[in-house]
Amino acid sequence: MKTxxxxxxxxxxxxxxxSRKHVAELTRRITREAxxxxxxxxxxxxxxxxxxxxSKLAYAGLGAGVTCLVLVLAGLVFLPRRNPEENGFTxxxxxxxxxxxxxxxxxxxxxxxxxxxxxxxxxxxxxxGIGLDTVPVARERDTPPLLVRVTVLARSEGETTWRQAxxxxxxxxxxxxxxxxPDPRSNNTLAVWVYALEDGKLAVDTQVxxxxxxxxxxRLNTVVTRGLPTEIAATRTRGVEYRIFQTVDTVxxxxx
Amino acid sequence: xxxxxxxxxxxxxxxxxxxxxxxxLVNRYVRKVRAMIYPIVLHDADADDLTQEVFLRVSNGxxxxxxxxxxxxxxxxxxxxxxxxFLRRKSRNPVATYEDPPExxxxxxxxxxxxxxxxxxxxxxxxxxLSPGLRAAITLVVLNGMSVSEAAHAEGCLTATMYWRIHxxxxxxxxxLERNETHENKSR
Numbered sequence: 001m002k003t004x005x006x007x008x009x010x011x012x013x014x015x016x017x018x019s020r021k022h023v024a025e026l027t028r029r030i031t032r033e034a035x036x037x038x039x040x041x042x043x044x045x046x047x048x049x050x051x052x053x054x055s056k057l058a059y060a061g062l063g064a065g066v067t068c069l070v071l072v073l074a075g076l077v078f079l080p081r082r083n084p085e086e087n088g089f090t091x092x093x094x095x096x097x098x099x100x101x102x103x104x105x106x107x108x109x110x111x112x113x114x115x116x117x118x119x120x121x122x123x124x125x126x127x128x129g130i131g132l133d134t135v136p137v138a139r140e141r142d143t144p145p146l147l148v149r150v151t152v153l154a155r156s157e158g159e160t161t162w163r164q165a166x167x168x169x170x171x172x173x174x175x176x177x178x179x180x181x182p183d184p185r186s187n188n189t190l191a192v193w194v195y196a197l198e199d200g201k202l203a204v205d206t207q208v209x210x211x212x213x214x215x216x217x218x219r220l221n222t223v224v225t226r227g228l229p230t231e232i233a234a235t236r237t238r239g240v241e242y243r244i245f246q247t248v249d250t251v252x253x254x255x256x
Numbered sequence: 257x258x259x260x261x262x263x264x265x266x267x268x269x270x271x272x273x274x275x276x277x278x279x280x281l282v283n284r285y286v287r288k289v290r291a292m293i294y295p296i297v298l299h300d301a302d303a304d305d306l307t308q309e310v311f312l313r314v315s316n317g318x319x320x321x322x323x324x325x326x327x328x329x330x331x332x333x334x335x336x337x338x339x340x341x342f343l344r345r346k347s348r349n350p351v352a353t354y355e356d357p358p359e360x361x362x363x364x365x366x367x368x369x370x371x372x373x374x375x376x377x378x379x380x381x382x383x384x385x386l387s388p389g390l391r392a393a394i395t396l397v398v399l400n401g402m403s404v405s406e407a408a409h410a411e412g413c414l415t416a417t418m419y420w421r422i423h424x425x426x427x428x429x430x431x432x433l434e435r436n437e438t439h440e441n442k443s444r
Contacts, residue, residue, distance in 0.1 A: 016295075
């Protein structure tokens with residue numbers, strides 16, 4: 001039997017009900033975490049601690065010859081670093097149209113080479129790592145690969161200009177969770193998940209764990225505009241100031 | 257466009273692994289699950305975290321869902337187990353934290369909003385005096401419209417026990433609300 005108390009409780013529940021926006025955000029968070037969990041279960045995500053990509057290459061049975069080919073190919077499409085003094089601050093962390101095109105070509109070439117099984121490409125310090133799908137994956141949306149650039153800028157006390165201390169480019173598929181150690185000389189690890197929203201923006205979850213050039217961990221879950229750099233962390237140690245940026249954009253390439 | 261039943265979505269998700277089927281289940285039930293959890297934990301962030309945990313458990317366990325009961329029944333049972341497990345882990349009887357009121361969708365005049373807020377605080381306090389089991393009983397039956405037997409199933413107790421819990425929860429809530437209102441009136 002319904003009582004006045006029940007009515008009052010119902011009113012209370014209405015007052016306490018989360019907004020549509022809150023529910024939408026919670027829904028997005030749940031579906032994203034479920035994707036994380038699913039990928040962990042399937043163990044198709046590269047884990048840090050070893051040089052990513054090479055074990056996959058071995059698994060694919062392509063050996064050292066392919067390794068060399070990958071490096072040569074990557075070398076061909078690498079763009080020369082822009083001079084920060086000529087191009088200003090944004091040039092240090094941004095992604096130019098030329099870079100989007102060249103990275104797109106790299107991804108397309110590699111994807112063709114591995115018969116559409118390319119999962120991700122990572123570049124840092126002249127090294128290139130790739131990850132392959134261990135099982136065929138039917139992706140839900142045919143969106144272009146996404147380029148996530150993480151850049152560490154540094155400047156010492158008294159300096160006015162920033163220099164690029166470390167950088168890594170990751171190219172991933174929409175909604176794939178990728179966790180890699182981009183640079184074998186450091187124990188730096190990056191984990192990213194990007195979801196292209198209908199309004200053209202990108203929902204990005206980035207987890208950065210750096211040991212070089214500075215020890216720092218950061219996790220950021222945000223919605224970004226394509227190509228617009230976002231500062232994800234900043235620190236100062238031993239007289240050196242560090243700022244870490246991420247820039248995310250699509251690359252100019254089809255998946256086929 | 258055909259709207260699939262929950263159980264068909266589960267089957268398609270298990271067979272194909274396509275996340276869109278799971279996403280649809282989340283869309284259908286996220287509000288309901290959170291509405292079941294919040295009155296028991298009385299904390300927005302905990303309610304969000306637990307709602308997420310429930311759906312992750314569901315995602316991991318869907319392959320074991322045999323379809324002997326409705327998907328919603330199975331889901332609510334997981335929601336209640338997860339919530340009680342959380343409270344046990346925390347080893348505390350949660351109390352209302354009187355957070356800022358949530359965003360209200362329908363525009364309300366400021367004075368109405370203030371009155372609703374004051375009343376809500378009194379209900380918060382009264383609910384916080386209940387044990388989690390009694391809060392769960394009142395949440396399932398009064399706030400979520402379950403039958404007593406459905407609520408008993410979700411809670412894993414006998415129907416008679418659920419009747420007693422609802423009765424007891426109502427008795428305590430009435431007493432607490434009267435006491436709080438008297439106290440509020442005196443303090444004005």
